[in-house]
Amino acid sequence: MRQQRQFEIERRLRDIVGERVFVDVAERVSYGYDGSFGQYLPDFVTQPLATSEVQQIVKLANVYDLPIYPRGAGTNLSGGSLPVNGGIVLDFSQWNDEVTIYPDDLIIKTRPGVKTADIHALAEQHQLMYPPDPSSSSVCTIGGNLAENAGGPHGVKYGVTKDYVIGLEVVTAQGDIIRTGGNTIKNVTGYDLTKLLVGAEGTLGIITEATLRLIPKPQATQTALIVFDDLGSAGRSISQILTSGVRPSKMEILDHHAINKVVDYAGIDLPREAAAVLLVEVDGDEAILPKELETIKAALAKIGVTQVKIAASKSEEAALWQVRKAVSPAVVERGFTKISEDATVPLSQIPHMFEKIDEIKQKYDLNLVVFGHAGDGNLHPTISANMRDPEAVKNVENAVAEIFNYAIELGGTLSGEHGIGMMKKPFMTREFDAASLAFQKAIKDALDPNHRLNPGKIFPAAGETKLVLSHDD
């Protein structure tokens, strides 16, 4: 009976998308994981290439009461794309070539499967810039960025994905095609569904087209590396820089342990005893950049921070950025799993967060480094652990929970740019009281009453208050 129903659904999916339906376990299994944890088996995988196909699939899912999971490149770090309740995965990665730039309007219209890197390149061909730059840009899709409201180092000056989305085409849970926003930067016509849907992790509607605004591309960049002997100085320096009159385009920080990993891994010449290093990029007219970095240097000298190295050439600048680029590979260990977090705190609390994370590292004897986007308090505590060792798993679970709790205690948030997905939903009740969470749920229930769209994400199940990384699925 169940078998017959499956065949029937398969046949009807093939009526919609032809050969772009996968039902073999060997094929489906590769759509069951993402960049986080866990493995789940969807019942069907389809690769829609048109809004009308998405619409028909959603209507079919309503007929057969199946969950739907939109999916990009699966680089997600919070489990947002995991098909946790079976059902249909909509793999958008093949809908990757419909992207058009309107240079005179400073906008791009794109389908969800287009790679973020392709959007960057297209904008740059016209001396324009699409600023959001998640570190997965070269492989991730814009659809995934839209679902998770992806960030990146540019956030401190240019904001995140949401800040560049001015209009959407969306297929609703009922299978209607709707439009939100439009083609203009300023738009206050009706509710801002665009900014509600971007970052909603595919739980309120399926984005089938986005209109992105572009900005003039800065002519050049220049970078300084600042070394700190203690975390207090590092913390004070962040505010000092941001009130110096210069507006950095990137501010990336590495803690003591990250520095040592980078020295070990890439042989980069950094003082092993440093408490932290900060990379500060400025962008704009080439002639002014050295002066801007000197302004920052002078502001830092006022608070006793003097170890400032300004890149004197493009190659020196590239060498400085190797420090940041090497962190992620430097943390990887053979056979171990990397757990990337993104707890985010108010700027003034960054030193406290670093200290607390160091305590947690000691307490659970973890291979843990911290780096991240200092200009917006968005830190990435990153753990490398043997997740086949139950003891190690327990330690990671406890450490991550303590990190989240402390971030909230400091006035911060669970997630700056990775999303809630599966990984962080047990902690939602620590950040939001019952009424605040009920307000969010009311929106979900109104727009997707049957919880058909990416179910099992964002909202914790009743009583779910603990992170569990190990399971047997």
Add this chain to the structure above:
Amino acid sequence: MRQQRQFEIERRLRDIVGERVFVDVAERVSYGYDGSFGQYLPDFVTQPLATSEVQQIVKLANVYDLPIYPRGAGTNLSGGSLPVNGGIVLDFSQWNDEVTIYPDDLIIKTRPGVKTADIHALAEQHQLMYPPDPSSSSVCTIGGNLAENAGGPHGVKYGVTKDYVIGLEVVTAQGDIIRTGGNTIKNVTGYDLTKLLVGAEGTLGIITEATLRLIPKPQATQTALIVFDDLGSAGRSISQILTSGVRPSKMEILDHHAINKVVDYAGIDLPREAAAVLLVEVDGDEAILPKELETIKAALAKIGVTQVKIAASKSEEAALWQVRKAVSPAVVERGFTKISEDATVPLSQIPHMFEKIDEIKQKYDLNLVVFGHAGDGNLHPTISANMRDPEAVKNVENAVAEIFNYAIELGGTLSGEHGIGMMKKPFMTREFDAASLAFQKAIKDALDPNHRLNPGKIFPAAGETKLVLSHDD
């Protein structure tokens, strides 16, 4: 009976806010209008000074089934604050002194009644900037800015109110106090209720506190005035400037008629035959600004635009900005009413919009000028008319309808920064199809099922498709 009910409500309101309740017609009448059209009489006016007071008033309104209208300084141009169905006005203008800056976190926490100008000043004391700058800044409240998602000239580089709100405290329609967002710029924890509520015109919740992010204050500004012989050149120049590698902080345009009004009113020396003038401000390091304006001048020379005057001093810069400042008073005529619109179009369509508006001006023989924020397509067609003359009213109604329709036809939107309120709701069905509007309404119905919060705004009544400016209320 009705009388007794009124006394009872008044007494219970006084239990909540003491003397800050107004019931006399003479007092209530001044809360019945705003910067748009129409006069409505609320039943009660209260001036809450605490979130708990707002909460209790909302609960009382639920008991007596009364509508609630949050109100700031009443400068609103779309009728968003009009108490169209009677009920209770919450006048926040007295809750104007609770505002705190956290300079190390680059944030301000403010109550709704604080003047936008006070927030500007507080940020600047710390070398920081709160960029949104609606032209009513000196008198309007931040609460009104939040409700309407106010914009201003800074939009082209710095965005609008919403782009600077990272957290809210809100009283819901049910009288719950909830929190959205937090204290960090990057935040993807749950749905983005902050950006949904900002710009929702007080129809989804009552904002009682906002956390605003600040940015480093640019050190200086410099300005150029560009004169155009034809609208085509003006249009091409906007894209040309925005792709020159320089990012202007303001780009304000005046059409031929606005130029002549300004010459007549303020005696400013501008060529009366010009098709348009554009003011372009750049901001940042003082040393680079002349170079940036030269870059713009060179880019414009390439497309044959050569009438570029660069301010050589601060006083020359101030004189150039007098051109823009004089427009609004120049349009005012004794005994006439000023109708300010803000239809917004994609950048490349600005010249077409100017041409169409000129046609409409001729067709209805109107005193109509156009100025606005060229860098984001946000135009302000502004009419001065004798609204006691039924013929004139009819002409204005028809002209405004044609302007809206053409903006939508060009891929633009009804409102860039003024909001929908009463004035533009008849046109919502032209911009949104039924499914898109139903999606918006579903959110309203879920969060405020009894339509208690600022009823009669944004959504048109069934069959309401025509602007009516004259009425006898």
